[in-house]
Amino acid sequence: MASKLKIKVNGLVHSVTASLDTPLLYVLHNELHLHGPRFGCGLAQCGACSVLLDGKEIRSCVTPVAAVSGKAITTLEGLPALWAKERGTAAAAPAALHPLQQAWIDVQVPQCGYCQNGMIIQAADLLSTTKNPTKEQIKVAMNGHLCRCGTQPRILRAIQQAAAVMAKGGR
Amino acid sequence: MTGLLHERGLSRKTFLKGGGALIVGFSLGGALAARRAGARPAAAAAGSPYPVIDLGQLDSWLAIHPDGTVTVFTGHVDIGTGSETGFIQVVADELGVPFESITIVMGHTDRTPLQGKSTASNAMASAVQPVQVAAANAYQALLGMASARLGVPVSGLTVADGVVSGGGKSVSYGDLIGGRRFNISIPVSSPPGSSDPLQTNNGSTGALAVTVPLKDPSQYRYRGKSIPRVDFPAKVAGTWTYVHNVKVPGMLHGRVVPPPNVGARLVSVDGFGGHRVPGLVKVVAKGDFLGVVAETEWAAIEAASTLKATWSGGGGLPAYRDVYAATVASRTVQDVVERSTGNAGAVLAGAARTLSATYNTPFNTHGLIGPSCAIADVAPNGNVTVFSGTQWPDGTRSDVAYLLGVPKDNVRVIWFEPSGAYGRLGTDDAAGDAALLSQAVGKPVRVQWMRGDEHGVAPYNSAAVIAIRAALDSSGRISAMSYENWTASHSASEVGNMLAARSVGRAREHPRLSGAASVPGYSIPNLQVVSHYKEEMLRGIYMRSVGGIQNTFARESFMDELAHAAGADPIDFRLNHMTDPRAIAVLQAAAKRFGWDYRTSPKPGNAGTVVSGRGISSSGRMTTIVEVSVNKKTGSVTATRAVAAFDVGRVVHPDALAAQIEGGTIMGISRALKEEVRFDTSGRVTTRDWVTYPILRFREIPEVETVIVDTPNPAAGAGEPPNETPAGAVGNAIYDATGVRIRTLPFTPSRVRAELKAAGVA
Numbered sequence: 001m002a003s004k005l006k007i008k009v010n011g012l013v014h015s016v017t018a019s020l021d022t023p024l025l026y027v028l029h030n031e032l033h034l035h036g037p038r039f040g041c042g043l044a045q046c047g048a049c050s051v052l053l054d055g056k057e058i059r060s061c062v063t064p065v066a067a068v069s070g071k072a073i074t075t076l077e078g079l080p081a082l083w084a085k086e087r088g089t090a091a092a093a094p095a096a097l098h099p100l101q102q103a104w105i106d107v108q109v110p111q112c113g114y115c116q117n118g119m120i121i122q123a124a125d126l127l128s129t130t131k132n133p134t135k136e137q138i139k140v141a142m143n144g145h146l147c148r149c150g151t152q153p154r155i156l157r158a159i160q161q162a163a164a165v166m167a168k169g170g171r
Numbered sequence: 172m173t174g175l176l177h178e179r180g181l182s183r184k185t186f187l188k189g190g191g192a193l194i195v196g197f198s199l200g201g202a203l204a205a206r207r208a209g210a211r212p213a214a215a216a217a218g219s220p221y222p223v224i225d226l227g228q229l230d231s232w233l234a235i236h237p238d239g240t241v242t243v244f245t246g247h248v249d250i251g252t253g254s255e256t257g258f259i260q261v262v263a264d265e266l267g268v269p270f271e272s273i274t275i276v277m278g279h280t281d282r283t284p285l286q287g288k289s290t291a292s293n294a295m296a297s298a299v300q301p302v303q304v305a306a307a308n309a310y311q312a313l314l315g316m317a318s319a320r321l322g323v324p325v326s327g328l329t330v331a332d333g334v335v336s337g338g339g340k341s342v343s344y345g346d347l348i349g350g351r352r353f354n355i356s357i358p359v360s361s362p363p364g365s366s367d368p369l370q371t372n373n374g375s376t377g378a379l380a381v382t383v384p385l386k387d388p389s390q391y392r393y394r395g396k397s398i399p400r401v402d403f404p405a406k407v408a409g410t411w412t413y414v415h416n417v418k419v420p421g422m423l424h425g426r427v428v429p430p431p432n433v434g435a436r437l438v439s440v441d442g443f444g445g446h447r448v449p450g451l452v453k454v455v456a457k458g459d460f461l462g463v464v465a466e467t468e469w470a471a472i473e474a475a476s477t478l479k480a481t482w483s484g485g486g487g488l489p490a491y492r493d494v495y496a497a498t499v500a501s502r503t504v505q506d507v508v509e510r511s512t513g514n515a516g517a518v519l520a521g522a523a524r525t526l527s528a529t530y531n532t533p534f535n536t537h538g539l540i541g542p543s544c545a546i547a548d549v550a551p552n553g554n555v556t557v558f559s560g561t562q563w564p565d566g567t568r569s570d571v572a573y574l575l576g577v578p579k580d581n582v583r584v585i586w587f588e589p590s591g592a593y594g595r596l597g598t599d600d601a602a603g604d605a606a607l608l609s610q611a612v613g614k615p616v617r618v619q620w621m622r623g624d625e626h627g628v629a630p631y632n633s634a635a636v637i638a639i640r641a642a643l644d645s646s647g648r649i650s651a652m653s654y655e656n657w658t659a660s661h662s663a664s665e666v667g668n669m670l671a672a673r674s675v676g677r678a679r680e681h682p683r684l685s686g687a688a689s690v691p692g693y694s695i696p697n698l699q700v701v702s703h704y705k706e707e708m709l710r711g712i713y714m715r716s717v718g719g720i721q722n723t724f725a726r727e728s729f730m731d732e733l734a735h736a737a738g739a740d741p742i743d744f745r746l747n748h749m750t751d752p753r754a755i756a757v758l759q760a761a762a763k764r765f766g767w768d769y770r771t772s773p774k775p776g777n778a779g780t781v782v783s784g785r786g787i788s789s790s791g792r793m794t795t796i797v798e799v800s801v802n803k804k805t806g807s808v809t810a811t812r813a814v815a816a817f818d819v820g821r822v823v824h825p826d827a828l829a830a831q832i833e834g835g836t837i838m839g840i841s842r843a844l845k846e847e848v849r850f851d852t853s854g855r856v857t858t859r860d861w862v863t864y865p866i867l868r869f870r871e872i873p874e875v876e877t878v879i880v881d882t883p884n885p886a887a888g889a890g891e892p893p894n895e896t897p898a899g900a901v902g903n904a905i906y907d908a909t910g911v912r913i914r915t916l917p918f919t920p921s922r923v924r925a926e927l928k929a930a931g932v933a
Contacts, residue, residue, distance in 0.1 A: 033418075036408075039542070040541060043860055043861075045862060109403075109407075111253070111591060112591035146540060148538050148590075149251060
């Protein structure tokens with residue numbers, strides 16, 4: 001049975017209508033029209049659907065929408081504003097891209113790009129707790145995310161680049 | 172970049188509506204397209220609502236707008252490899268305009284010229300040709316116009332950034348032609364391959380006759396440079412529109428309930444067992460096709476997963492452990508002698524020293540991270556629009572028309588990028604499902620396959636058995652070789668064989684046979700190569716390199732076995748049988764980068780529990796060297812380093828090429844170490860998710876070093892070769908490390924452990 005719910009996504013509270021057991025992913029994609037998180041498996045096995053829930057990476061394909069009420073969801077689209085907030089920049093003028101997103105472009109990471117949402121979200125989670133991760137720490141953190149195009153070596157480089165940029169407080 | 176994205180959005184006919192929803196307004200498409208493109212030809216076939224694009228008209232390929240920006244129209248599509256960027260580089264050079272001024276419309280069957288399939292790594296090898304030639308014709312025409320306008324002979328004109336200058340004056344392309352047609356005919360020198368499902372398709376992307384000068388490579392400004400890819404900013408920001416993100420007004424959501432096992436027939440639909448499904452619109456059963464339509468996506472998923480149905484029959488597959496014996500024993504569809512040079516049979520029969528071995532490669536699945544997805548709108552007036560990520564828009568158009576029983580003229584396919592597809596080609600199963608469901612409810616329906624559908628009923632890369640026998644002469648050279656490959660055709664699902672089509676009895680016999688034996692490129696005086704095309708076991712379709720990975724694994728493993736028998740280093744032994752200087756240069760470049768220690772295998776002194784080794788594999792102008800670590804106790808194999816060297820001819824985009832080599836190498840190692848589609852005797856595929864069909868994970872990814880051997884030769888395809896060679900290199904490296912030859916893929920811990928144990932090594 002559909003219910004009216006309020007969820008906080010990328011800093012804004014949205015009213016949505018969905019049954020309580022609907023996975024968050026479908027609400028984000030079909031109600032809020034956010035295209036960062038993507039359906040990959042519906043089984044929490046691949047990570048294409050990842051979002052941040054209070055800053056920690058979760059799989060939106062298996063998280064019921066009812067479970068996120070009162071918590072802050074950040075999607076790929078919300079990373080620039082999140083970064084602006086962390087830096088204390090005025091929200092009115094956020095950086096165009098989060099340093100991770102910029103590093104992804106600088107290193108030319110994607111191929112098809114379908115999995116990269118989860119890769120960037122997981123990397124944001126990692127860098128929020130581990131400012132200067134080693135290669136091995138990055139590999140361990142990213143191990144739950146699948147990429148079929150074989151972009152992992154570039155992802156590794158991009159995370160290292162973004163970590164260096166963020167350590168200096170900006171671009 | 173914002174401007175570019177805006178242009179892109181317009182060209183893909185998208186606009187924002189209510190709350191930022193991306194709605195594709197295809198009813199406005201025609202008018203919008205016409206405005207963007209100037210007065211492009213829009214001749215529709217009699218009775219067809221959709222224009223047929225004339226290949227032989229310059230205006231079909233590109234339009235220059237009053238502001239000097241350019242729209243390119245191509246039937247080719249970019250499945251994540253960067254061909255869109257490559258096409259823009261080529262056109263920018265040929266036309267003499269800034270890279271940033273060009274946008275591309277790809278794969279709209281009613282707006283772009285037909286270009287056959289986007290397959291076989293053909294983007295830069297052939298698909299770009301007509302686009303390049305059209306741009307060259309436009310360049311010459313613009314020079315002529317400028318000459319007349321400025322009163323300066325063409326020889327006195329120069330072009331920079333879309334502005335023609337001469338005699339102290341200048342005029343822009345936008346002023347010369349902006350918004351108007353060129354009206355220039357260009358002879359079509361070869362047509363694109365047919366999309367008629369009853370005709371064999373040769374895969375041609377079509378070509379235009381070259382009757383005007385093309386730019387000399389010395390004049391290239393963009394080609395050969397790693398221009399940042401145009402799709403990445405939107406892809407990392409979350410604003411890119413994949414086919415999965417397309418929404419149309421009034422759209423409903425569908426899901427399929429595929430047959431539980433191969434060949435099962437639908438007996439009855441038995442309801443939801445008391446489970447209420449709010450939002451359900453309709454259960455659609457037609458022949459053996461079963462699907463649901465609902466108002467929301469989650470309701471469709473719940474309906475499909477709770478719907479009860481009775482199925483009968485099906486199965487008929489062998490026990491999985493017998494898959495290779497069954498492949499050889501199954502009915503032969505056709506035997507093809509691929510090569511018969513000299514007299515291999517007689518030389519082998521009389522040879523003093525022969526060697527033989529048989530190799531097995533399993534079914535593989537493409538493993539799209541984003542499952543098949545399509546939106547179909549079968550309108551009440553009989554017109555059909557399909558949004559699809561197919562690699563062959565016109566093929567999908569033919570398939571959907573035949574499936575629905577409507578004229579092809581009334582169907583159009585609008586392409587949006589899918590998840591990487593690695594050869595799934597026109598087998599866009601979701602397009603067929605969406606078409607049937609939309610027809611049943613009279614509204615647009617979006618279908619996205621679930622993971623179990625994608626892994627469990629998608630078409631696969633067929634299993635193969637390859638037997639090789641060779642004779643070595645007294646000097647250690649191969650004097651004769653017999654090479655046989657048993658496999659089902661890899662093109663069985665290429666045309667008209669979407670799962671939905673099979674389910675409603677609208678699949679068609681497809682005459683094309685492909686994917687069996689490939690002729691070894693080594694110099695062998697007596698050579699017999701035979702393909703045995705066998706009856707289909709599981710629905711088959713090309714996968715990155717088609718038969719390449721199977722044949723290369725077998726041939727390159729066997730070359731190492733021969734090298735061992737001849738007491739030679741594996742590289743020396745290969746060089747002794749190679750004549751193509753480019754292939755030799757690549758092999759040597761790989762060896763140099765790796766720091767190859769020339770010696771025989773296995774590596775001496777490997778006595779510990781964890782041992783290492785290195786192996787080489789070569790195919791044409793691609794060489795891969797892989798270093799592995801093998802735990803003899805657990806059987807676990809880790810690729811620790813890979814060097815991949817490639818001569819693809821003249822490089823359009825070095826970084827995109829490097830990315831293809833890296834990605835192909837990683838996927839190749841993944842297929843070597845992990846990947847295997849399995850089934851049970853009921854005919855049910857049991858590897859239905861990422862746990863049962865694992866692929867290489869982050870911690871298992873080796874360093875990949877690419878060596879690009881750039882030569883001024885015509886560009887060849889880059890997507891497939893890097894994927895062919897790794898498996899052979901991994902197998903040879905395992906042998907180097909352990910002295911045990913394993914001839915069946917994948918090299919899982921259980922297989923490696925068992926083989927080592929059988930050989931007394933573990």
